[in-house]
Amino acid sequence: MEQNIFQLQYALDTFYFLICGALVMWMAAGFSMLEAGLVRAKNTTEILTKNVALYAIACIMYLVVGYDIMYGGGIFLDGIALDGASDAEALVGAVLAESAEAGFDGDAVYSNASDFFFQVVFVATAMSIVSGAVAERMRLWSFLAFAVVLTGFIYPMEGSWTWNGEAVFGLYTLGDLGFSDFAGSGIVHLAGASAALAGVLLLGARKGKYGVDGRVNAIPGANLPMATLGTFILWMGWFGFNGGSVLKLADINSANSVAMVFLNTNAAAAAGAISALVFAKILFKKADLTMTLNGALAGLVAITAEPSTPTPLQATVFGAIAGVIVVLSILAFDKVKIDDPVGAISVHGVVGLFGLMIVPITNPLTADGGASFSGQLIGAATIFVWVFGTSFAVWYVLKKVIGIRVTEEEEYEGVDISDCGMEAYPEFTRG
Amino acid sequence: MEQNIFQLQYALDTFYFLICGALVMWMAAGFSMLEAGLVRAKNTTEILTKNVALYAIACIMYLVVGYDIMYGGGIFLDGIALDGASDAEALVGAVLAESAEAGFDGDAVYSNASDFFFQVVFVATAMSIVSGAVAERMRLWSFLAFAVVLTGFIYPMEGSWTWNGEAVFGLYTLGDLGFSDFAGSGIVHLAGASAALAGVLLLGARKGKYGVDGRVNAIPGANLPMATLGTFILWMGWFGFNGGSVLKLADINSANSVAMVFLNTNAAAAAGAISALVFAKILFKKADLTMTLNGALAGLVAITAEPSTPTPLQATVFGAIAGVIVVLSILAFDKVKIDDPVGAISVHGVVGLFGLMIVPITNPLTADGGASFSGQLIGAATIFVWVFGTSFAVWYVLKKVIGIRVTEEEEYEGVDISDCGMEAYPEFTRG
Amino acid sequence: MEQNIFQLQYALDTFYFLICGALVMWMAAGFSMLEAGLVRAKNTTEILTKNVALYAIACIMYLVVGYDIMYGGGIFLDGIALDGASDAEALVGAVLAESAEAGFDGDAVYSNASDFFFQVVFVATAMSIVSGAVAERMRLWSFLAFAVVLTGFIYPMEGSWTWNGEAVFGLYTLGDLGFSDFAGSGIVHLAGASAALAGVLLLGARKGKYGVDGRVNAIPGANLPMATLGTFILWMGWFGFNGGSVLKLADINSANSVAMVFLNTNAAAAAGAISALVFAKILFKKADLTMTLNGALAGLVAITAEPSTPTPLQATVFGAIAGVIVVLSILAFDKVKIDDPVGAISVHGVVGLFGLMIVPITNPLTADGGASFSGQLIGAATIFVWVFGTSFAVWYVLKKVIGIRVTEEEEYEGVDISDCGMEAYPEFTRG
């Protein structure tokens, strides 16, 4: 009968992973809508194509080699179904033995397939961050080529050092140095932003974005309801992103932890939205919707590194600070002519770093885990150096070999025609 | 081992609250899309900004004081994490003791944080109702100021009298009088509509909506696919709204109840959509999509006061009646020149009242609960008087102090430019 | 205490059905957005109206008679709440007895209401397939009349032969012949496509689609971000569609199976998207977004007949093949002048058949179930003959009695004006 309790625990934890995974998968739609809403009509079909394709590529590449690199288990996930057991019966026995050993309050025991499913959608998130930053000027196929490398190699390597606790090239182990990143402010968001930054630097700004006189020209997004929808989708999906990262639901402690994560994630996002709205109002005298959306996302990214230990008040404060940071960061990047149409580098990179650095405040280093400022710095540096460096190399090779930027005419005409031969809104705009 | 069963029950019920809460949070996106689709293009950025901001404000205000006013527990939710226990260990002990006392079939024992998360999204729903009714002419910042008061004070007070069973100003207790509102036809929807009505009366109709000759002019919404998407989102989210309001899942009785709620909620919405479609066809000779959408929402609002006791047939009939009521109500409000661009007052107010009044049919007053017609009337009156009265006062002060309506030029130009300085569809319309 | 374990198992399985059902309900929004995005602006309000109405009709008709025809249980679902028990108490007893008999590892015991809820959304899916294929030229009310018959009679009959194992008109039992369709590649998707094909054949192509010289003219969809959103929604909802079809979660074996289904469903969709994108690029030299979306859906349809037995690698390969098939099929149908604006017949029909035929590869016929090629063929034939035949008859009668096609002027003006009197984007296009 105790066995049946373990079986229920196994089933509940597996279900929890699957539902959280489905919510994170949903974030792919969120990024697509956000980016489709913030680019010009003439570049919309192409950004949509990129988003659908990058999600698909991430899923396949991680399945083929990525998961194996990050956690082992063989390419093509061979044997994920039976996990070495001879048959389903034997598997149940093995699982029950594992559960008994772990103990009811111990580490979660759940389906490997559900673990993969929950992990794979994180890879896609990291890649989604890139597409927004390089939008409206990068060639479709060069972008997809990069996606193959990032999702199949760059991210999995970095993931193995962090969430899988392997030593960085056998040199040092981040966990031992007091690095902790609960759901991936650094491992996913800063990583994605680092890859994006490398691409943007090699790509250059959109034509007409920066005037000769150094003034910044506005390039308004074509469809703000879409962008708002995308933000709400991301907000919802984030409950799975952070909530699932507790990695266990089915005991009182874990359930409480998951609930706190939902609460804090929502509070940080709300605070980020409000502070960005108010701060932008003070700066610009107007209620800037796009900044408000970025503010909500900034709150989410900031809390992601540690959503379980802050009090609701702390989560609110962290989110509010993130909302201010993201506005300043977006303005700063424009000052230095780094053109990021959707603000991805600010939201996921700058705020991702902020998120890592505030972990020690609520989860200081102790015997049983936690984070230290130095540890967070080293971790952030490791992630940035690795992802930025390798990405820069890959972008560079792509630039030399097949080129990464569309021609000036293509950019003027819009990449929808040149890359996809199809308009996103054929009846609403004048060809 | 029995303890572990309680732990599983606790975890499952907590998870159930969190998932239902996430679905209700999703409704915020639904209201945003519905309203963005039903206003004119020139007022779209502003309605989106209002919706994102009001959701964020609701989350923060309810966290700061609202939850404390409604259920106690201290401002900023301090101590929600440990609930008075010295540490996690002690908390587990306390919870298990609570579970043992309640008994397996007794009241649900689940995480406080999950309770807050489930409650907070209801506040946002009430406030979302207001934004649609005052759309296209109310000033952004006056609206947000009102949102602070409603979500931080007006709604929590009313909630404490109903769902928390406190005496209304120490005078009478609604529960004792035979008032019952399962998921909030009155407490959430009628309340939101009452606040909206107060605002609309002080605000007046949109310029050009009513001709001198008393004829009603059409002001078509700019993006009906958005409005339809919003309705589907609300429909989906409502499963969490009503389904979660059973407040317990993890025993056979509760599970059956949750399942019936899902079934009836869906049936009522479907019936409302069809009856509104057919009824509008009879009246106007055309298949009016926007009325059909309102009909589905009307079905949902009507069943919300009691989705667990009706038979599927009853739920269908109730929904169908609601679909007819909402069409008539929308036409009636136009007759008396109360201008509600999205029909929020009809859908949530008029039908919300209808929903309350049909509860006694399937859940009559008995020794162990239920509702009486008089009780429902008194409850509805209490909610309306309180929310309408206080809201009217707040709107009135705002009107005198900072003004609640944009200037005529701003209204003609569109509030997107005046409030947000940004167009929602810069390339699709001729700014 | 054992009883409580059964109670938890019951609650968890019921919850699993409800959540999966909610995800499938969400697919209704997906079809709406996909179709709204792929038709011209002037036919958008009407396709939205059709989608909302058909979902509502499916829910009501299946509640009234459909479920009874397919699984019994009485019209209007009378007694679904108590399932024959005298009261809730008795019901609990009956359920526990059932559970004890089934045994913890046996068939799932869960709420009947949750079963209905999970089943009803499948009917709606089948009907949604039809609306896309007949878009832009079929009369609204004729379409809805057909929806009543398909969801209330045609589908339930076919469902009773397959998922309910009844003999086809008492002649032969598909299960015995080695027919197996896990989540409905045939029972839902091929069925919907068969009904659609019958309609399209009687309806004819959209005016201007095929030139006299036999050349195929492009009729671009008006809103590709909407179409992309719709595809993501469907992708997400499919986790409920396939994941819920394991029919049990709450033991280790079942949980593993559900997890594999999530994993394989996602892998097949991703592979379908990529292969369609690449294949279309090779054929057309462009990255065709709409083909990529169809490819993802094709991958989903293909894996639906058996998502639990393939290895991740097999699922990926099946999805990739489906992505190629769908592109070829769409081109082929255009060659023979069968006009399907959204490619529904190819995605759900042709690929649905493909999905059925590959089941024996991973789940061959054995003593305890599985599928044989012959069995799959017979099953597919049975479904097609029945659904196509009856649908053709119904469409034919409708054509003769009230007509199924709008007039040429109406088609030129757009059905939004003639059927709904309302434009979907009044400000974006020139009436």
Place this chain on the structure above:
Amino acid sequence: MKLINVIIKPFKLDDVREAISEIGVEGITVSEVKGFGRQKGHTELYRGAEYQVDFLPKVKLEIAVNDEIVERLVETITKAAYTGKIGDGKIFVYNLEQAVRIRTGEQDSEAL
């Protein structure tokens, strides 16, 4: 015959249409145009970057009429389109050499 070309503020379109149909002009061709002139546009803001939207939405009317009513028409339009605020617009008059009604082939005055 003359062709009268009128640029007005969009929200004046209905007033002008009614006014001229009252004096018996049956046909008009209208198009949406952008105007530049003395009237200045407004500034918009996007993610911190300000920009000047200096064209203004105007409506252009083309009206072909017989010479005799030109004067009255110009007066009527001037009244109907008048707000007194800068940007009210212009009336331009050209000579129209020939007019044909496609449906009937009627020429000149009969075609109007």
Place this chain on the structure above:
Amino acid sequence: MKLINVIIKPFKLDDVREAISEIGVEGITVSEVKGFGRQKGHTELYRGAEYQVDFLPKVKLEIAVNDEIVERLVETITKAAYTGKIGDGKIFVYNLEQAVRIRTGEQDSEAL
């Protein structure tokens, strides 16, 4: 030179274009316009409120040509745009004093 101004029903655009290119006219400038005239519009309905959409979508063609071919051009257009139903549209002819091709600076006939 003359400038021919033509108002037609939108779905006739392709026919007219082909017809006039057949008689050797190479260039046209087209714009979407709204027409008011004898032909009446349709009514729409929104949430119970009816409203009259009384403008009709039309297409306007501007064609600059040499005097000699004007007559044939007018005939050709009249045929190509003809449906016989009310609302077929109009042809207006003005005098064109000067034409310049920006790319080459060519003048008048050479510019067309």
Place this chain on the structure above:
Amino acid sequence: MKLINVIIKPFKLDDVREAISEIGVEGITVSEVKGFGRQKGHTELYRGAEYQVDFLPKVKLEIAVNDEIVERLVETITKAAYTGKIGDGKIFVYNLEQAVRIRTGEQDSEAL
């Protein structure tokens, strides 16, 4: 007075506007048009079906001016709109018989 009608490539609009305001022309009316001419359009693709989008987006400027500056204006525009590539566009000049400023009733030269 003359009316100058100019067809140019859209992205040249700002250059042309600046150039002509420099020579003191204060008002312009602009509209979006589609051009057919020597310059050829592009092909698009949708679900396997190719199609030719053979109109090209152009911008049309209408400028009413006094006779004396017509020549300079034409030169200025020709320069400002020039790219040398096919499709640069045209300048057409008509005679303008009368102009009225609605706001003031001013006539002709004063109205411009």
